[in-house]
Amino acid sequence: MYKEPIFLKPVFKDRIWGGTKLREEFGYDIPTETTGECWGISAHSHGPSEVINGPLKGKTLDQVWDKHRELFADQEGEDFPLLVKILDAKTDLSVQVHPDDSYAREVEGEAFGKTECWYVINCEPGAELVYGHHANSKLQFEQMVAENRWDELLRKVSIKPGDFVYVPNGTIHAIGAGTMILETQQSSDVTYRVYDYDRRDDAGNPRELHIEKSIEVAMIPHVDADFEPVLSGNEDLRMKKLVRENYFTVYHWNLAGSVSKIENPAYLLVSVLDGEGELKVEGETSSSFKKGDHFILPSTIKNFAMNGNARFIVSHPTI
Incomplete structure (x- = not known):
């Protein structure tokens, strides 16, 4: 797998x-x-x-x-x-x-x-x-x-x-x-x-x-979209759900330490805005990441760990 x-x-x-x-x-x-x-x-x-x-x-x-x-x-x-x-x-x-x-x-x-x-x-x-x-x-x-x-x-x-x-x-x-x-x-x-x-x-x-x-x-007249960000996580990983709508769910993650287990809800699209760190999959393989990297965490990865100092935009389809 x-x-x-x-x-x-x-x-x-x-x-x-x-x-x-x-x-x-x-x-x-x-x-x-x-x-x-x-x-x-x-x-x-x-x-x-x-x-x-x-x-x-x-x-x-x-x-x-x-x-x-x-x-x-x-x-x-x-x-x-x-x-x-x-x-x-x-x-x-x-x-x-x-x-x-x-x-x-x-x-x-x-x-x-x-x-x-x-x-x-x-x-x-x-x-x-x-x-x-x-x-x-x-x-x-x-x-x-x-x-x-x-x-x-x-x-x-x-x-x-x-x-x-x-x-x-x-x-x-x-x-x-x-x-x-x-x-x-x-x-x-x-x-x-x-x-x-x-x-x-x-x-x-x-x-x-x-x-x-x-x-x-075009939308005429214009109506502003209605959405409310939701905060979760802890000091090591602060997660802000920016929007959840029909096509995608998007988060801002701020990593400042070590997190031992993060659940993968389906498959995640990850872009590193700043910083660097390491990702470990289910206690096995490790991968480093840095600012400017883009990667996908496939659905075959059920959970993963991260450590470092970095900011990300993370998304997945709303399925």
Whole structure:
């Protein structure tokens, strides 16, 4: 039986709004000076992560999902459900919105829509997000878009390091300049741009917008998501459940010592935000981890121990 964490090699994405902080903050070997995204745990066809340890070394996560479903609590479904990223927004991201599952399947042929959430790793003083809008009806939304009344339409929210933002499908949103986040999302790459600050691509052309589809899928009027973080654990491992919803459950863990037994509820997706330490599986094999590592604890591991000083974002599908 498989008794070790599955460490993954990230996939990097060049973005017009990206920068170099993924290298500066996490030591990643990024491919360009405008690298915006690190896909740390991904089985999506646009960038599957590769296993870098153990018997599955060299396999991509989509291949492991297809051939070794016992590692994922025998969860049903053709596609691995989640995707974990770190984003470096040197400049503002486009204002965008994502569809639900039904719309994504029917219109785009994607397995999933996109509900996501963000943990703010770091941001510059005064950083903001776009989260929602001020239109009261679809007609008013359409009029404000047509008249380029973006300052009136878009709702901006101040942020600081450690903030958490839940972004259900249909939410108008944008990550602001000077922000680094960890994003946990459904495994989807469907994005509709509403507004892009009149930016142009490398060829000098205006970037494509998707106004009609955005209006079709947007939540109008906007309603803030209702969720309440839950604290548990002890001084050695403080666990904060950030959100539990239909697609995923996400936690922030703060390890400051030694914990002899942690239960694995299904299979866990783990990203190390800071620090280092050691993980021991059921009193047997040991694995070290450090800042910037991404790994999965498969469902064949029923419990594990940890020691060290580190912070993590941990998630699992809500099954």
